[in-house]
Amino acid sequence: MSDLAASSAGADEVAVAGATAPEPHHDEHESTGIENRKLGMWVFLSSEFLFFGALITNYLLYSNRGGFEGTYPSEIYDIPFTSVSSFVLLMSSLTMVLAHNALSRHDQNGARTWLFATAALGSVFLGGQVFEFYEFIDVYGMTLSTNPAASAFYVLTGFHGAHVAIGVIMLLSLWGISRRQSGLSEKHGLNLELVGLYWHFVDIIWIVIFTVVYLLSVPPS
Amino acid sequence: MSTEQHAHHPTPAQYWKIAAFLAAVTAIEVAMFYIDRELGLGFLNAAILILLSAVKFIVVVGWFMHVRFEKPIINRFFAAGFVLACSLYLVVLAALGVVVIRGG
Numbered sequence: 001m002s003d004l005a006a007s008s009a010g011a012d013e014v015a016v017a018g019a020t021a022p023e024p025h026h027d028e029h030e031s032t033g034i035e036n037r038k039l040g041m042w043v044f045l046s047s048e049f050l051f052f053g054a055l056i057t058n059y060l061l062y063s064n065r066g067g068f069e070g071t072y073p074s075e076i077y078d079i080p081f082t083s084v085s086s087f088v089l090l091m092s093s094l095t096m097v098l099a100h101n102a103l104s105r106h107d108q109n110g111a112r113t114w115l116f117a118t119a120a121l122g123s124v125f126l127g128g129q130v131f132e133f134y135e136f137i138d139v140y141g142m143t144l145s146t147n148p149a150a151s152a153f154y155v156l157t158g159f160h161g162a163h164v165a166i167g168v169i170m171l172l173s174l175w176g177i178s179r180r181q182s183g184l185s186e187k188h189g190l191n192l193e194l195v196g197l198y199w200h201f202v203d204i205i206w207i208v209i210f211t212v213v214y215l216l217s218v219p220p221s
Numbered sequence: 222m223s224t225e226q227h228a229h230h231p232t233p234a235q236y237w238k239i240a241a242f243l244a245a246v247t248a249i250e251v252a253m254f255y256i257d258r259e260l261g262l263g264f265l266n267a268a269i270l271i272l273l274s275a276v277k278f279i280v281v282v283g284w285f286m287h288v289r290f291e292k293p294i295i296n297r298f299f300a301a302g303f304v305l306a307c308s309l310y311l312v313v314l315a316a317l318g319v320v321v322i323r324g325g
Contacts, residue, residue: 032294042295046302053306057313083251090247090277094240097285101233200286204278211274215254216267 045201059152064218068147074217085128092121093203108183119171170195
């Protein structure tokens with residue numbers, strides 16, 4: 001039931017039962033006993049497996065298919081650099097869960113600090129990806145249209161980077177709200193939990209990408 | 222999330238330990254990459270790397286995303302999407318003759 005419908009139903013009850021009517025309830029639970037928005041986030045993340053699965057499959061199809069000119073991504077990966085990026089994103093999951101934990105203990109300052117740390121680590125990861133793309137294009141001349149493997153690589157990692165960027169924006173928004181209102185309300189607490197779920201999901205997708213795309217890379221045949 | 226549910230969640234100190242474990246697994250993964258270059262482990266390397274990434278995946282989902290502490294329906298929703306995606310794309314890769322794991 002939407003908030004609007006709930007308000008409408010609440011108003012009807014007031015009209016019928018007078019002062020004994022229950023107060024409008026904003027935390028909507030369906031028969032699952034889970035907040036609708038939280039369940040919605042889990043369903044969304046579940047569907048994202050199909051989205052990233054398609055991109056990873058596309059990469060696996062073309063990553064080592066020979067017969068095309070130009071540089072292949074697997075020939076120029078900088079594993080030490082990407083390993084550090086992966087470590088940074090992994091640690092951002094730690095700071096995210098610490099922000100959630102701090103808020104659950106009503107430690108508003110702690111939550112705000114860890115939120116900012118998560119956004120900062122996410123930004124470092126994004127900076128690393130921009131540097132990697134710049135190096136691939138400028139030094140090795142591998143652009144989006146060089147060959148199908150390059151296209152698949154840029155589309156996969158680019159979409160993941162876009163997800164990280166959206167996550168950073170959401171984190172900074174929550175951080176800004178927390179600063180302006182001197183803390184996060186219960187409503188924004190749920191928002192932090194939802195952003196946290198999204199952020200961890202972005203991290204687990206990178207865990208898969210790091211292994212499948214970088215560590216298990218196969219030179220073109 | 223109720224206070225009762227939070228009571229079962231790990232403490233900040235436990236979260237740091239989990240993160241240290243994840244960092245150690247990542248370090249082993251990177252080490253495996255270089256060991257494979259020297260020794261040419263082939264399929265064994267691929268199997269170990271996939272196993273290690275699966276461990277990281279499960280730890281992040283279970284502890285950081287709190288799936289272990291949530292209602293089973295969330296677990297089912299999430300697992301359904303993952304299993305569906307894996308099944309679908311493995312069939313696609315098999316149908317197109319792509320060998321996902323290649324020996325060295």
